[in-house]
Amino acid sequence: MKNKARNYHNKCKNRPKTLGPVSHLEEHVNPDWWKKIFNSLYLKTDADIVDDASITRQEIDTFHNILKLTPESHVLDLCCGQGRHALELARRGVKNVEGLDRSHYLIQRAKATAKKEGLGVKFREGDARKTPYATDTFDAVMLLGNSFGYFETSEEDLRVLKEVKRILKPWGKVLLDVADGSYLKENYQPRSWEWIDKHNFVCRERSISTDGQKLISREVIVNETSGVIADQFYAERLYTSEGLVELLKKAEFTDVEIVDFVKSETLRNQDLGMMERRIFVTASLKKEWTPKKKKAKDVEKNVVVVFGDPKKRDELKPCGVFDDDDLYTIDQLKGSIQSAEGYSFKYLNNHDTLISDLAKLKGKVDFVFNLCDEGYSNDPRRELHVPALLEMLGIPYTGSGPQCLAFCYDKALVRGIAKDLGVPVPEGIVVKAEDSMFELPMGFPVIVKPNFGDSSFGLNQHSVCNSYDEVVRAIYDIREGLGYDKPILIEEFLTGKDLSIGIIGNPPESYNVLPIIQEDYSELPEDLPRVCGYEAKWIPESPYWKIKSVPADLPRDAEEKIIECSLKLISRLECRDYTRLDWRLDAAGNPKLLEVNPNPGWCWDGHLAKMAKLAGMSYEDMLLSILKSADERISSQK
Structure with missing residues (x-):
């Protein structure tokens, strides 16, 4: 009898304390x-949402699209719980996913x-207000499943957003999935109960806090025995x-957007509580990269990076100014080289004081x-x-130096040099500015x-002509539409594969020929000429925007011919x-x-970067390879 009494006493001692009815939750x-x-x-009380794989897949469909994630994106699922969203992203091929949560149990489950x-997926325990991650780590941070707003004050929530700001890369995005407070204030259920499995049920009570800013909830979970x-x-x-937008702006996020209001549904069709209706909101972060701390002995070379001036007009750009894509491109470069061993970087872009x-x-x-x-x-x-100024x-x-840039800016001059080297070029003529009549030998x-220019200046679908009248019209468009009064180049339009080759280094001593790429025009409407011009580079609404660069499929002799002639040209032109x-x-097939492009586009999504990727080089690898090639050349000349 004593043992039974002792067991009953211990059982009662370990049972949770219950308060019975309370007047103020x-x-x-x-x-x-x-x-x-x-x-x-x-996981039992909220299983109708947080443990439903089909709901998780639907949500990731939405979140993946909102954030425009790629397999290389670095993503943090902050307050990740048992990791359902992070794990689903990894299943879909996102390689760099991490999750952080305060709950030891849920992290171990993840x-x-x-x-x-x-x-x-890497999972860690930690506090969202002070995470263990390095500054400028993630492309996207997600706070999902109504995991935002737990702290006693909104200032603590602001601390979370400022921590997100710290660990996001420049141009990174935050995605919040938060209960719709306006809706819940009017529609919350004061009392409910439901079975959560065959042996347990939960009773819930809710009320609005005294200040009207919180929903107070009580859950009493009961086992049948x-x-x-x-x-x-x-x-x-x-x-x-409105409150979320204001808080994100206070944390210095920009482009804040309420993406959607979502009403949750479950198979059990029971009490959804805070998950009943949610707000999806995104915001971007525009900030400078945080300089990496380096030991003095590691800094071997001081390098100054010179860009164009973002405050000045640029007539080659669609709107005539640097836009967000241009600024994003610059920040991508800064982020890729900032950790380069042996180099320290500073940046100049003010041309008024350059x-x-x-x-x-x-x-x-x-x-x-x-x-x-x-x-x-x-x-x-x-x-x-x-x-020239630097010299x-x-x-x-x-x-390349000023002489090389001057040569290559003149397409007709490059044609003449190529012919002199035995490099094949299309048949063509130059029409001078004063010429009103001309004959076409092809x-x-x-x-x-245009004979002078780059960045596909003056080159578009109307540049390809099938009659003399169309040629006259194309010349008129260049001269009158663009205000161009220099010579114009007319060449036979080659109908075969459109190719690019990249070379990093300095022949004949040390260089790397990157894989040749070709333009894939398969998604272009049949009635449009196969040319990669201004529309393909600058106008997202154009059908030419769908052109893709793919590995070139060439006969061996054609590939060898291109490489051999390219090396001749860059040596002769001193690229x-x-x-x-x-x-x-x-x-x-000949x-x-x-054309030859010295100092070609260096952006993260440009042709050179695409070729480097095919060679197994990251964007950072490509930039460092250029730096080291220049460094070796400069050092050898001292």
């Missing part, structure tokens, strides 16, 4: 309620699932869409990484002025383009460090040179 909420509530019982399925197994209180802040700024650096900088392909003061005719100051720099189709050359096959 808010008085019983512990400010740190969220530290204890997320356990195995949570780790076990990842291990069982062989998914490379053991009685009450949990009596817990919690409070969640009720954010309106000359004096560079003059002050003489003797203090090892070399300049010249990425000013827009030209001095964003004038493409002055692209050569930047290296006058005696400052070494990456890329048949149609032909292509009409340095990195070069891209454009080629095209004629109807018989390669002919279109």
Whole structure:
């Protein structure tokens, strides 16, 4: 009898304390309620949402599309719970996914699932207000499943957003999935109960807090034989869409957008509580990269990076100014080189003071990484002025010199040099500005383009002509529409594969020929000419935007011919460090040179980066390869 009494006493001692009826739920909420509530019982009481695989898949369909994730995106699922969203992203091929949550139980559950399925998601325990991640780590941070608004004050929620700001990369995005406070204030259920499995049910009570800013909830979980197994209180802040926008802006996020209002549905059709109606909101982060701390002994070379001037007009850009895509491209580059071992970087882009700024650096900088392909003061005719200025100051720099840039800016001149070297070019003529009459020595189709220029200036679908009248019209469009009064080049339009080759380094000593790529025109309407011009590079609404670059499928002799001739040209023209050359096959499959691009586009999604990727090089690898090639060349000349 004593043993039975002792067992009964211990059983009663371990049973959770219950309060019975209470008049004010808010008085019983512990400010740190969220530290204890997320356990195995949570997965039972909220299983109709958080343990439903089909709901998770539907949500990830939406979130993946909103954030525009790629397999290379670095994503953090903050307050991830048992990791359902992070794991689903990994199943879909996103390689760099991490999850963080305060609950030891849920993180262990997430780790076990990842291990069982062989998914490379990294899960950690931690506080969302102070995470263990390095600054500028993630492309996207997700706070999903109504995991935002648990803290006692909105200032603590702001701390979470400021921490998200710290760990996001420049141009990173945050996605919040938060209960719709306006809806819940009017539609919450004061009392409900439901079976959560065959042996347990939960009774719920709810009320609005005294200040009207939170929904207070009580859950009493009862087992059919053991009685009450949990009596817990919690409070969640009720954010309106306007309140979320204001808070995100206060945390210095931009482009804040309410994406959707979602009403949840489940198979059980029971009490959804805070998950009944939710708000999806996204925001972007525009900030500078945080300089990486390096030990003094690791900094071997001081490098200054020179860009175009984002405050000045740029006539080659669609709107005539640097837009968000241009600024994003610059930040992608900064992020890729900031950790480069052996180098320390500073940046110059103010062309009003560029000359004096560079003059002050003489003797203090090892070399300049010249990425000013827009030209001095964003004038493409002055692209050569930047290296000319650097030579006058005696400052070494990456890329080609002023003479090379001047040669390659003149397409007809490059044609003549190519012919002299035995490099095949399309048949063509130059029409001078004063010429009103001309004869075409070749048949149609032909292509009409400005003799001077780059970035596909003056080259579009109407540049391909099938009659003399169309040629006259194309010339008129270039001269009158673009205000171009220089010579115009007319060439036979080659109908074969459209090709590009990239070379990093300096022949004949040290260089790397990147895989040749070709333009895939398969998604272009049949009635449009196969040409990769201005529309393909600058106008997303154009059908030409669908053109893709793919590995070139070439006969061995054609590939060898292109490589051999390309090496001849860059040596003769004195192209340095990195070069891209454009080629095209004629109807018989013979390669002919279109143009040479010294100091070609260096952006993360450009042709050179695409070729580097095919060679197994990341964007960072490509940039460092260019830097090191220039560094070796400059060092050998001292």
